[in-house]
Amino acid sequence: MPASPRRRQLLDAALHVLADEGLKGLTHRAVDRRAGLPEGSCSAYLRTRRALQAALAEDVADRLLGDVDRLADELATADEPDGVGAAIALFQRWLDRRELLVARLELTMAASRDPELAGLLADQRRRLVELVERIMTATGKEHSAARAEALVASYDGVLLAALLKPAAERGAFLARSLDLLGAGLAGGSGA
Template identity: 35%
Template sequence: MARNPERRTALVDAAIEVLADEGARGLTFRAVDARAGVPVGTSSNYFTNRDDLFMQAAARITVRVTPDPARVEKAMRPAPSRELVTDLMRWLVQRMEDDRTGYLAMLELRLEATRRPALRDRLTQSVRANVDESARFHREAGLPGDADAFLVLYLAMTGLLLEHFTLPALLAGPEGGSGAESTVDRLVELVVTRVVPPS
């Protein structure tokens, strides 16, 4: 296996773009090579098979969407409150929008995981670890809401993000709406207000 870490990262990022644009069926070594602009056969020197490529893409997406600790520290300066939770959820939406390709690729990986037990196990472990870490952060930061409130907030935000990125017109309601951003912003506030108790 080739050992150039920068080249490996570039190939995995190319795989993420292929996943987002073409779905799991389009994720081939040849497609990754073409997207990365490297000679045919390069990817096969870095990944043992497609399963390895799926796993590496999942791990890389996690790295890409993990916030910078310095920004987290800055975001957490205000006193714990429902308003702070709302701001954090808005920031979550913004981070996903900033890496829309990564978010869509992760959706493709989740669908592919229904057909690949090893990928399902790996994604389950990874997502569970992220949820557990977020729950710990919520608790230790003194944010309002118990463990059940956190879980409902997680599930509600997961659904909101799914609709926002796949069927955004649905969130605007039957009459349409002006500005997807303002609609999502309002829905984030609604979710937090209904789920998280006042400080």
């Protein structure tokens, strides 16, 4: 179910606060300021800090998983699916919206110390691995849950490394890295 316009406004503001100020800066007051809303607006929708973090984690994961799901659908219907090319284009779009990736990284680090958040992110990770396995099937690659999980972990590392590169170098870095991963982990044609 889509978020109400006000909740969407708050989650968008929270995303930017988290990306710009880190988890310590993610407060109800900071979200209200960023959203341009009166103090107390965020806490009316998300009572506790934990609720704010959980809602933001779900929102970030849903946005990213939605992109991957659309990619899987596109590749499943393509005459000659190009998984590497499609992944490069998707990752470049994500890098252009760096706040999503930075927020995901911040929340992932927080989950290493928070079992409840870890459980939420583990479920989302499982869904992502399933989508990647579906993409591998659509592109004719040798696949298994273990290969898909290794690709997801590798892609996470590539995205993190790409975030640290100057914008002008990201495209070439993504292409080179995903070609290497595609050849090594994704396996050959599944025939």
